[in-house]
Amino acid sequence: MEGPAGDSVCGKWRNGCGLYRDKLKDIFSWELLKTIAMGQVLSLLICGTAGSCQYLADAGVETPMLQSFLNYALLLLTYTLALCTHKGDASFLKVLRTKWWKYLVMGLADVEANYTVVKAYQFTTLTSIQLLDCFVIPVLMVLSWIFLKTRYRPVHFVAVMVCLVGVGAMVGADIISGRDQGSTSDVVLGDGLVLLSSVLYAVSNLCQEHTVKNLSRVEFLGMMGLFGTLISGVQLAALEINAVKAIKWDLYICMLFAVYALCMYALYSFMPVVVKLTSATAVNLSLLTADLFSLFCGLLLFNYKFSVLYIISFVIIMMGFIMFNAIPTYSALHGAAAQEAADPRPDHASDRLLAADGDARRTETGEAFTFL
Numbered sequence: 001m002e003g004p005a006g007d008s009v010c011g012k013w014r015n016g017c018g019l020y021r022d023k024l025k026d027i028f029s030w031e032l033l034k035t036i037a038m039g040q041v042l043s044l045l046i047c048g049t050a051g052s053c054q055y056l057a058d059a060g061v062e063t064p065m066l067q068s069f070l071n072y073a074l075l076l077l078t079y080t081l082a083l084c085t086h087k088g089d090a091s092f093l094k095v096l097r098t099k100w101w102k103y104l105v106m107g108l109a110d111v112e113a114n115y116t117v118v119k120a121y122q123f124t125t126l127t128s129i130q131l132l133d134c135f136v137i138p139v140l141m142v143l144s145w146i147f148l149k150t151r152y153r154p155v156h157f158v159a160v161m162v163c164l165v166g167v168g169a170m171v172g173a174d175i176i177s178g179r180d181q182g183s184t185s186d187v188v189l190g191d192g193l194v195l196l197s198s199v200l201y202a203v204s205n206l207c208q209e210h211t212v213k214n215l216s217r218v219e220f221l222g223m224m225g226l227f228g229t230l231i232s233g234v235q236l237a238a239l240e241i242n243a244v245k246a247i248k249w250d251l252y253i254c255m256l257f258a259v260y261a262l263c264m265y266a267l268y269s270f271m272p273v274v275v276k277l278t279s280a281t282a283v284n285l286s287l288l289t290a291d292l293f294s295l296f297c298g299l300l301l302f303n304y305k306f307s308v309l310y311i312i313s314f315v316i317i318m319m320g321f322i323m324f325n326a327i328p329t330y331s332a333l334h335g336a337a338a339q340e341a342a343d344p345r346p347d348h349a350s351d352r353l354l355a356a357d358g359d360a361r362r363t364e365t366g367e368a369f370t371f372l
Contacts, residue, residue, distance in 0.1 A: 031277075035325050036318070038274045039286025045270070046290035048263035051297055052256050059256070061247055064118040065240050068111060069232040070257065071264035075225025079269075083222030095219060096226075106207040107227030111235070113200035116193045124190025130171050130291060132191055134164055136198040136205075140281050143206045150279070151330040155323060162320030163285050166313045170292060173309035205280035212272040220272060278325060285321045289314060 053067070084092045095103075120129055137160055144150040211220040236244075247253065274283050292314050298304035 032322065032325055035274070035278055035282070036286070036321065038270070038277070039283065039321065040289065042267060042271055042274060042283065043287055043290040043293050045263050045267040046287060047293035047297055049260050049267070050290070050294045051301065052260040052263065056253070056256050056260070059253060061243075061253065061256075063240050063243050063247070064115060065232055065236045066244055067257065067260050067264075068114050069229065069236050070261040071268065072111075072225055072228030072232050074261060074265045075221055075268060076229045078225070079218055079221035080223075080225045082218050086218070090216065090219065092222070095223065099223075102207070103223035104227050106204055107224055107231055109200040109207075110204040110224065111228055111231045113197045113204060115235070116200065117197035120190045120193040120197065122190070123186040123193065125187070127171050127174060128187065128191050129194050130167065130174070132194040133198060134167055134288070135195055136201045137163075137281060137284050139199055139202040140205055140284060143202055144209070144279070144281060147206060148210060149331055150281075153327060153329070155327050156329065159320045159323035160285070162323060163288055163317050164320075166316030166320060167288055169309050169313035169316060170295075173307040173313065174295075176307055176309065201284075205275075205284065208272060209275050209280040212276045217272040217276070221268065224268070279329060282321070282325055285317075285324055288317050288321075292317075 056062070056067075080092075083095070086092065088094070117129070117133070141150075141152065141160070145152070208220055211217075271283060274286075292310060295304060295310055299306055
């Protein structure tokens, strides 16, 4: 297509995809490189938890709730105590009195997400878990669209598809290498548990993004430590007390528990920093490489068979991650606020007052159903 019409169509396409007037040096900025590096640090921390879990399983220790409890207890001893030193509206008692049910839902979603995905390994295969675990990304995008008013451009959807292609290559490499581990005792139940954990992770990550971007990281981690410790402690006493008693404690086992707890604590502490700079969706895209880091460690520690598809999948996932973060998303809430602030005309004052009154009434009627 040539002429003005062709230029108009191309211009609309570039604008819609978020590529309008963007230069290569602007895309590969220091901020993007920092985001990539921090995302891979998170993946390495997950790799540390996976490796310690594998060694614990080899030693006959299968206590996922005890391991989660140790992480939440560390958050309680640090961030919850730090939150207790805050005063005013951000004080511990004020937050607990006004938002306790929101953080209870968030803590419950996070604890059960961790538990259900571990239980899934007893019923389905590693391949199913790796594929279905990606369900967290579209669920999170939908929730962000509804609650956080995040607006994605076509390039973001393309980037997600590229990352999922990379996951497909990784799963293919697992099958070729004979790493289709896990159980097939009840595949339907196992796959259902993975999908449930993905939804719960999406809810937890959505709450995390809202809290760290609008309130504070200390408040999020402090309340997560409080309610996570309570919920996992009750579940530990109910489900794993016999398994804990059966553990043959020695220095080796204690060190494995310590490595797992410290890696999880570092992951929970560092993840809100990355989420605040990017988004929960972008962080989950970066975490897709965690399985690959675990595989690379497995080549050295567990004698896994190497496949060139692992390298290809890593490159594809990183390409998708760069595409997603190169173009910023748009928030309809922030856009509306900026437009209102930029419109000083007095004839619109009454319209804004009416709109504010309508919003207040909708807030009163819908408060019981709003988590954010």
